[in-house]
Amino acid sequence: MSRTDERLDATFTALADPTRRAIVAHLARGDATVNELAAPFAMTLPGISKHLKVLERCGLISRTRRAQFRPCHLEGDALETAMNWIETNCRLWSERFDRLDEHLRDLRQDGPSPREQARPDSGAPEDAQDGGRPG
């Protein structure tokens, strides 16, 4: 599993918690201390501290030291990595293929043969099993 994969694991895990999402949303409006971040929640400070550690470990936030405060800062990069994954992997490719098909048909300007395309669009799984997986 690649380094990027692990980063995505950690980032999506971090974003899967509503408290952490709220913290991220808060930090998007500007840096804040732990107590400021904890204020809106009915949760003990150690709980928040743990959430911040999770956010820090996946690179979503960074923390500096300012007297006895540890202001938290949102790092946009990890967020963008996650967004890029969704964008690049999930803008359904079949639609793009359709558009490509159209384009190619456009170029050739003559009707293609009536046989099905090689792309198995939810069609019959002719060769589903490969026998390579241990049972």
Added chain:
Amino acid sequence: MSRTDERLDATFTALADPTRRAIVAHLARGDATVNELAAPFAMTLPGISKHLKVLERCGLISRTRRAQFRPCHLEGDALETAMNWIETNCRLWSERFDRLDEHLRDLRQDGPSPREQARPDSGAPEDAQDGGRPG
């Protein structure tokens, strides 16, 4: 916690697993049966079945019935909901504020008062505690 919040919980939880992300990536290229989806992984079929259930419960995929096959289909909406959250909540607002400040300054064409803005940009936490949280 709102319905949307729960949906985001489930969606990000689903995306936090590398196997499930790979399944989603596979489905982005077109529909597929359970066995087709399972092929690349060193995991038993029930394991894959569980992952698919997780993906289905949060609306990321849907399943129909075609003879003895259950072709899986990627639903773009849940994915977009997740992406929208990242986009709308996390394009750091402080930068936008900066640009707004600039814009306003531009409009007025005269130097603004030198006092600090109300936005606490990592500054001193004057009133961090509100005493409303149980200890």
Added chain:
DNA sequence: AGGTTAGTTAACTGTCAAGTAAAATAACAG
């Protein structure tokens, strides 16, 4: 009916994450 293929459910195990209370660390204020 009997067998094969596709997929799910049930029951169990191990791991990990969320939350808490209590105590420790760190910096400042008197």
Added chain:
DNA sequence: CTGTTATTTTACTTGACAGTTAACTAACCT
């Protein structure tokens, strides 16, 4: 030094989740 504020660490409980094997359902083929 003593106390106060800010935050973390430790130790623990609880609950969810990944994965397994074994057994089951459902549809097809002959």
